[in-house]
Amino acid sequence: xxxxxxxxxxxxxxxxxxxxxxxxxxxxxxxxxxxxxxxxxxxxxxxxxxxxxxxxxxxxxxxxxxxxxxxxxxxxxxxxxxxxxxxxxxxxxxxxxxxxxxxxxxxxxxxxxxxxxxxxxxxxxxxxxxxxxxxxxxxxxxxxxxxxxxxxxxxxxxxxxxxxxxxxxxxxxxxxxxxxxxxxxxxxxxxxxxxxxxxxxxxxxxxxxxxxxxxxxxxxxxxxxxxxxxxxxxxxxxxxxxxxxxxxxxxxxxxxxxxxxxxxxxxxxxxxxxxxxxxxxxxxxxxxxxxxxxxxxxxxxxxxxxxxxxxxxxxxxxxxxxxxxxxxxxxxxxxxxxxxxxxxxxxxxxxx
Amino acid sequence: xxxxxxxxxxxxxxxxxxxxxxxxxxxxxxxxxxxxxxxxxxxxxxxxxxxxxxxxxxxxxxxxxxxxxxxxxxxxxxxxxxxxxxxxxxxxxxxxxxxxxxxxxxxxxxxxxxxxxxxxxxxxxxxxxxxxxxxxxxxxxxxxxxxxxxxxxxxxxxxxxxxxxxxxxxxxxxxxxxxxxxxxxxxxxxxxxxxxxxxxxxxxxxxxxxxxxxxxxxxxxxxxxxxxxxxxxxxxxxxxxxxxxxxxxxxxxxxxxxxxxxxxxxxxxxxxxxxxxxxxxxxxxxxxxxxxxxxxxxxxxxxxxxxxxxxxxxxxxxxxxxxxxxxxxxxxxxxxxxxxxxxxxxxxxxxx
Numbered sequence: 001x002x003x004x005x006x007x008x009x010x011x012x013x014x015x016x017x018x019x020x021x022x023x024x025x026x027x028x029x030x031x032x033x034x035x036x037x038x039x040x041x042x043x044x045x046x047x048x049x050x051x052x053x054x055x056x057x058x059x060x061x062x063x064x065x066x067x068x069x070x071x072x073x074x075x076x077x078x079x080x081x082x083x084x085x086x087x088x089x090x091x092x093x094x095x096x097x098x099x100x101x102x103x104x105x106x107x108x109x110x111x112x113x114x115x116x117x118x119x120x121x122x123x124x125x126x127x128x129x130x131x132x133x134x135x136x137x138x139x140x141x142x143x144x145x146x147x148x149x150x151x152x153x154x155x156x157x158x159x160x161x162x163x164x165x166x167x168x169x170x171x172x173x174x175x176x177x178x179x180x181x182x183x184x185x186x187x188x189x190x191x192x193x194x195x196x197x198x199x200x201x202x203x204x205x206x207x208x209x210x211x212x213x214x215x216x217x218x219x220x221x222x223x224x225x226x227x228x229x230x231x232x233x234x235x236x237x238x239x240x241x242x243x244x245x246x247x248x249x250x251x252x253x254x255x256x257x258x259x260x261x262x263x264x265x266x267x268x269x270x271x272x273x274x275x276x277x278x279x280x281x282x283x284x285x286x287x288x289x290x291x292x293x294x295x296x297x298x299x300x301x302x303x304x305x306x307x308x309x310x311x312x313x314x315x316x317x318x319x320x321x322x323x324x325x326x327x328x329x330x331x332x333x334x335x336x337x338x339x340x341x342x343x344x345x346x347x348x349x350x351x352x
Numbered sequence: 353x354x355x356x357x358x359x360x361x362x363x364x365x366x367x368x369x370x371x372x373x374x375x376x377x378x379x380x381x382x383x384x385x386x387x388x389x390x391x392x393x394x395x396x397x398x399x400x401x402x403x404x405x406x407x408x409x410x411x412x413x414x415x416x417x418x419x420x421x422x423x424x425x426x427x428x429x430x431x432x433x434x435x436x437x438x439x440x441x442x443x444x445x446x447x448x449x450x451x452x453x454x455x456x457x458x459x460x461x462x463x464x465x466x467x468x469x470x471x472x473x474x475x476x477x478x479x480x481x482x483x484x485x486x487x488x489x490x491x492x493x494x495x496x497x498x499x500x501x502x503x504x505x506x507x508x509x510x511x512x513x514x515x516x517x518x519x520x521x522x523x524x525x526x527x528x529x530x531x532x533x534x535x536x537x538x539x540x541x542x543x544x545x546x547x548x549x550x551x552x553x554x555x556x557x558x559x560x561x562x563x564x565x566x567x568x569x570x571x572x573x574x575x576x577x578x579x580x581x582x583x584x585x586x587x588x589x590x591x592x593x594x595x596x597x598x599x600x601x602x603x604x605x606x607x608x609x610x611x612x613x614x615x616x617x618x619x620x621x622x623x624x625x626x627x628x629x630x631x632x633x634x635x636x637x638x639x640x641x642x643x644x645x646x647x648x649x650x651x652x653x654x655x656x657x658x659x660x661x662x663x664x665x666x667x668x669x670x671x672x673x674x675x676x677x678x679x680x681x682x683x684x685x686x687x688x689x690x691x692x693x694x695x696x697x698x699x700x701x702x703x704x
């Protein structure tokens with residue numbers, strides 16, 4: 001099976017033009033640090049110097065359940081997944097509060113929650129199955145299911161864009177047990193040891209942490225190095241594969257994707273294995289306290305914007321980074337250059 | 353001379369109540385990291401759990417000129433100070449772009465620019481003098497001038513609050529040569545070596561950096577340890593003293609102050625020497641690339657929210673942190689608790 005998706009390369013010429021403009025804005029050279037880098041990257045993605053504030057911001061939280069919760073790897077019961085989807089749609093969860101800060105719309109995509117979810121105008125109800133199978137005992141999903149989830153993710157993004165233009169996406173996750181699946185995906189894809197990747201997720205105790213490591217080791221032991229399809233089937237999750245599809249689709253439309261934390265980064269790693277060009281459209285929002293997140297970010301070559309000790313998911317970190325995207329876009333599109341502003345630069349008047 | 357200002361202590365009971373509510377919101381315990389700490393601090397400042405989004409945001413950029421520029425310590429000519437004030441009021445500088453992101457108002461306070469500035473509805477035109485004297489040769493200002501600048505800062509904040517309520521202030525600086533003055537203030541107040549505090553400011557070369565260090569060492573050599581008044585007179589700046597007054601005044605009204613970078617942190621250090629309670633109302637926005645900033649933040653016991661390699665000033669970093677203040681306020685005021693939301697918590701259903 002293959003995915004019919006094509007990601008255009010980013011535009012190095014537009015990035016150079018952006019850098020030239022940034023270096024002439026009314027501020028000391030390089031004085032806006034990472035905001036300048038961000039503006040350059042936005043230009044490379046858009047193929048032109050941004051001329052607007054990236055105000056059409058769309059957050060999608062991908063939800064799914066995990067058979068691996070049978071191994072008691074989470075501090076929360078699996079029932080919490082649909083309850084939290086209800087909280088997102090009821091607009092009283094963390095992501096809703098943070099989306100108001102970023103003036104972003106929040107959608108939920110159900111790629112495989114174990115319960116039926118009632119329809120809602122902000123819910124894409126596309127479950128591949130009622131949760132994955134327990135990967136400590138068998139493959140989490142079949143190849144058909146993997147591709148169904150990837151294609152469902154692509155369809156969600158394509159449908160959102162067809163409804164209304166989107167300037168920037170922020171993607172997040174919800175799924176009890178999904179830090180275990182994400183850790184296994186990362187271990188399988190980069191060949192890391194479970195001890196270096198598995199963390200406490202929502203805050204499990206030492207006993208549950210040991211169970212998580214054992215579960216990941218068991219699942220990963222069946223994974224064939226270099227075979228992303230097989231790896232994702234063995235230990236993946238429906239929301240993780242859905243997120244991978246969403247990332248690929250956003251990149252195919254040249255739309256920047258703000259990645260949330262550990263789970264979304266695992267999905268981005270899978271996207272990279274499918275098409276490395278996808279990562280050129282990805283912006284890492286924050287460094288999570290989850291152990292393997294830094295390892296996965298390094299593998300992607302991404303440096304996160306924020307370090308706020310977050311470990312919630314839901315796109316909460318991605319939402320907090322959206323104002324920085326806006327700041328970068330406004331910097332390059334709204335500030336004047338020294339010449340435009342008639343402000344003296346350092347060179348002509350200082351003789352050292 | 354003394355300042356007639358009184359700062360109420362922060363409310364530890366309100367902080368505890370906030371922590372209790374945060375621990376019951378629909379998210380894993382502690383999973384929003386530093387945003388949770390911020391919400392606790394906002395409660396301690398307000399004396400109650402925040403019930404709104406801190407939407408009335410006011411940015412003030414304090415401007416002043418420095419006689420020390422005669423020592424050729426900056427990459428920019430001193431004329432740039434009034435030109436940049438023009439850019440702020442013309443709304444095409446970095447701070448204007450970032451203020452739009454934060455939906456904040458921008459005001460400028462002239463505490464001692466070397467040129468006359470035309471009146472403008474967003475300019476507080478309160479110059480103490482036309483720039484400080486060259487502190488490499490003599491005291492930067494008299495004690496009368498120091499207190500005039502401190503009182504001018506207090507007056508600006510009092511007048512802003514009298515015009516319209518303010519939920520949060522963000523303070524920044526503009527003044528060619530002011531990283532040299534700020535470095536000297538920090539060295540004098542904490543007894544640090546100039547080599548450990550002086551940085552490249554707007555980006556000076558090695559020669560100018562050496563001149564900066566020599567200038568700071570010369571000025572600081574006249575400073576009497578433990579005498580903040582004398583220290584500020586010897587090596588301070590009018591915008592730095594104005595900022596100190598603004599910080600003290602905001603704290604006296606229990607209004608949170610988001611500090612920008614190196615210059616504003618030096619002003620906060622001076623405020624701490626005047627009344628340590630002021631710092632309980634201060635939030636450090638970012639860690640600047642300027643050398644001594646980290647040392648000064650440590651002395652204040654503040655950990656910055658952002659690390660974006662900024663070194664611009666103008667309140668640019670403070671503006672970028674305002675959405676995090678809003679996020680903390682919205683988290684605690686808009687999220688439901690597990691009980692309110694009817695979502696299962698970990699404890700009753702997981703048996704380990």
